[in-house]
Amino acid sequence: MLIKVQKFGGSSVGNPERMRRVARRIAEAADAGNQVAVVVSAMGDTTDDLIALSRELNPQPERREMDMLLSTGEQQSIALLAMTLQNMGYKAISLTGRQAGFRTDGSYSSAKILSVDCQRVRDELEAGKIAIVAGFQGVDHCGEINTLGRGGSDTSAVALAIGLEADVCEIFTDVDGVYTADPRIVKKAWKIPEISYDEMLEMAAMGALVLQPRSVELAKQYGVVLHVRSSFNHNEGTIVKEEVSMDKDMEKELIVCGVAHDMNVLKVSLFGIPNRHGMAGDIFEQLARVGVNVDMIVQSGSRDMRHDISFTCGRDERVKVETAVQNLMLTVPMEYYTIVDTLAKISIVGAGMITHPGVAAKMFRVFSENKINISMISTSEIKISCIVDEREVTKALMCLHTAFGLDAEEN
């Protein structure tokens, strides 16, 4: 008998009809003879509605109270989903994060899971029940409710799979799996059958957020096999695991597994910073203090004992960035700064590029042949990212998809 963890997001249980469809999906897994533990998020817009309501009463509520409030969303989902399964004749039981043994570190709104004591869930599974567990939440050593931050339900599911030593962890989403590029833009994109954790991390860190990066990191650490698939059909999705097997049907060995894009790019450039020791430290400390998540950083060579620094972050962080830069100018005598919000990030991802030199060169050549200007570059072992004008995104995705041999043959 296999142990299966299934995770359903908020949009999958957004209304009674969808809730019933999810229940049928769970029931199928149980009928197939599996022990099934389910992690579910809050229904549809519940979390956003609660946040809006709280803002009306307090624009800056304490995070403890936000966690107290928001954790009710998942508690409602699990109860309703358990009822739905019971109505279909299945034995099911809902469990809060606390009841399911999720111990967290006490950081309200962004807690880390310290441990999962799965005894209760295991007992319910042994008793022939489907266990429906609230994602996104746990309790700290004082019994205070913590949430894991938005999207934390993926991480809950992986943690539960680890605790239960589950055979597979299915992550249900509204897409069929992980694609070589956004299929709404690149018509020849196709679903990747298998992808490594690292590649998934690089893909996930960008636009198409089918999986929270934290959950992938956790899955990698414990070797949990993830199956990202659609809750709307029974197609095989994308398997995320350590060693990706060579697919016989794939005629070519792919160096690049996907091309991703991210429109949420704000580029900030600070010009004429004195070439003094510790300047970069001062700058990024100040940004961290106001909570800006910096992505790419480029420092130019110096001239006249001064240099320029550019970095990117999310467009929604503009206000925080401006606050930080204003503060900086009091202590760091820079010449001026610019903020540009009409850019996008294009990345190619693939574990194969470690052993294949010249991938970056090929990417840049493709861009130059297509008259796409590159404004920033950053590289990791398995990813190369370029910042380009947002109007070039479609062209950039399509020409890279073709150049790296990703185009599906029959589309």
Next chain:
Amino acid sequence: MLIKVQKFGGSSVGNPERMRRVARRIAEAADAGNQVAVVVSAMGDTTDDLIALSRELNPQPERREMDMLLSTGEQQSIALLAMTLQNMGYKAISLTGRQAGFRTDGSYSSAKILSVDCQRVRDELEAGKIAIVAGFQGVDHCGEINTLGRGGSDTSAVALAIGLEADVCEIFTDVDGVYTADPRIVKKAWKIPEISYDEMLEMAAMGALVLQPRSVELAKQYGVVLHVRSSFNHNEGTIVKEEVSMDKDMEKELIVCGVAHDMNVLKVSLFGIPNRHGMAGDIFEQLARVGVNVDMIVQSGSRDMRHDISFTCGRDERVKVETAVQNLMLTVPMEYYTIVDTLAKISIVGAGMITHPGVAAKMFRVFSENKINISMISTSEIKISCIVDEREVTKALMCLHTAFGLDAEEN
């Protein structure tokens, strides 16, 4: 420094504006130098909405899952109310039933409170915070969430007041207090300044449900002084306590403290039941089995070795009653039965009637002088109730109010 428990119902916190008004009310009590612990219900229609949603997914959900679902309503209220107070500059903290130490007996949907360990609440009060506690809920010895049944928040408030040895327990409602009769019907009705627990119980068991009877019983048992008052104004409400002091302003000693009515009456009569041993037991066991709450019972004298039994219950229990009676007819050879739903119950309540004979006689005389037919009668030590035609309710209330000297002088 006094310890005050304040309880606010769901309609008092039904929207952000009302939530802020409640917060101001709490803040006033804190500003006056009290330690304040607050018990709050779910916002407005939250509970009803959740019930409706659950019914869509499962018409007969397990009660454990209903408790899991419904307890989120109060958890949302406490978080939002704590945020509101924090926004006004007060230190406040929300606590679930579990965190506030409410231990219940494991009966889902209708749990009894076994104990309240107030250490956490006490610590928060000592730390200068206003403690906002979720009413209506607790956890059993396995950590399962139990609800106390609808209206259980009054009982939570009283239990918290006992645990904290509070000086007063204020129950805020949308009326000014307990009246001698429904002021919408009897214009000369007035607010009773003080009432004994027993009188309150008899009044509460009827139409004007300003306080849950369970909460009054608990308050009586531990001698908790209750103050029933309006959340809309600062008028003194009604004090509920053991010994009611003689009010100097009251010119007459009142034998009857109030006249109550209840329109929710269904009268069921079973005719020609054999005069055999155990028949009544069979009948009311059957009714209990389907969950009918029987109120008044009258058995007529026998004729031809047969007799008649009539009882009353709520009008909403008609379907259950008919099921029970149909079942009964299989084993109890009665002649026929009738169900009447056009009746109402009129009661006079007063601790004074124990020592004043002739109160019942006076009530019947008043009815006969006003040509009101009595269809059933029941009496307790401090209450006399009559079932009359529902069209007679206004006349009955007014003439009894006058006859027992309750009419206010200046109205």
